[in-house]
Amino acid sequence: MSEHGRPLRTEGPGAVLTRRKPVERLIAEGGQGEGGSLRRTLGLWQLTMISIGATLGTGIFVVLGEAVPKAGPAVILSFVLAGLTALFSALSYAELAGAIPVAGSSYSYAYATMGEFVAWVCGWCLVLEYGVSVAAVAVGWGQYVNELLDGIFGFTLPAAISAPPGQGGWFNLPALVVVLLALVFLLGGARESARANTIMVSVKIIALLLFCAIGFQGFRSGNYADFLPYGVTGVSAAGATLFFSYIGFDAASTAGEEAKNAQRDLPRAIMLSLVIVTGLYVLVAIVAVGARPWRAFSGSEATLSGIMKDVTGQDIWAVLLAAGAVVAIASVVLTVLYGQTRVVFAMSRDGLVPPIFSRVHPRSGTPRANTVIVSLFCGVLAAAVPLGNLADATSIGTLFAFALVNVAVVVLRRTQPAMKRTFRVPLSPLLPALGFGFCVWLMGSLSTVTWVVFGIWMVLGLAVYFGYGVRHSRLARTPGGEK
16 A cells, blocks of 8 residues: 555556656646745746856866866867767757756656656766766865965965865865855745856856956967877867866756746756857867966866966966856855755655655745755765766766757657647757767766766666665556556
8 A cells, every 4th residue: 555545556567667757747746845835936047047057167167177188279179079969968958848847857857758767867867967066066166265265365274174085185174165055045045046146157257258358368379289189089088077067057957846937948048058158168268278288287276267377477366266266166066056956856756765855845945954965965075075086977977867868859759749849959859869979979988987986876876766766656656657
């Protein structure tokens, strides 16, 4: 018997794994949680800023220093490659977000098209994408905090409390602090968090434009002489790392149950944010490589700040950029953590993870317990694991989820061709197929260690699903699932 007094449906193993949640049911349950409902307060501007806030940050401020040594000046092509991969997937996200405007993002899209097991795998990858991304971004924030302290006060935090184990420290306190600050904002509600994010996004765009204006003064065309030192292999390897820079454009899709007009605004927000972010990335990369020989990027962390100091010979510009980076990266932590909590919220509502994660506080309209638990987990992870390992682990989880989204578009076109869609991927199924292919290609460019970590993560996810989710799934307890 189920917890509601209904007999459990008896299904074969294959039927259990492939049961689908109808789109109509997904939409009907939108906003509903245990004890309360999410509130629809976000418009197009706020949704666009959420996606930009989640995307524009550590990737360009920190990871650029790791990518340039892999590709040389051709890192610009790596940004384009990663951007194309993101674009194909963004088109698929835009169509699905307009057709199925719910909080679960690609997890919910997979549930409606490919069944519960694939949805779980996708959701588990999103937990890796968002959760580990928060931690990785928080590590980058700590690096720029030290840069700022050095520029203003002439000292930095001791390595013991500002670096993770393996990098000369015991505990990365700044990384934990920024996650806890994001926690405070999120507990206040989606509208308040969106307002804070909009201010922070404006600051970081200004900071990057300032870098371009100052950095261009040190531009040397000779820095592009050896353009492809490692060939196409180097471009794809750097592209796989830089894909981390594009993670987050799909964050708006996690706000589907808090958007005022989700079907209209979600596709627009996703595409608009990706265009703005890609333009800024390419511009910054061109200036950065032109202002510093590519071999000098090796071992550089606060890359842009250092370039401004080299070009001007003055600390003030580097301090200003470091201050902008501190604000910029904080907004990434805020918005990505928001996305993580909403994905887990949707999984909990479906019964695949414990119900505490879908409990909504009636006064704030937020999943408070969910937010606290997820934030503490991400904060401890950020304090204990180095950035490089986190960035690549995030990329592989994201690429896997994006590949599934491209498949979901094609499946939904075939199974429900008459469904209302406020945006349609052009040249389907060609562009979704290209999106899938690019994701697989970049996944293949990641290191063996990253694949091993991903494999361990997936084995853990399967253990959680078969140990808990498959037995507590709401589709197992209530009618309405599809085979």
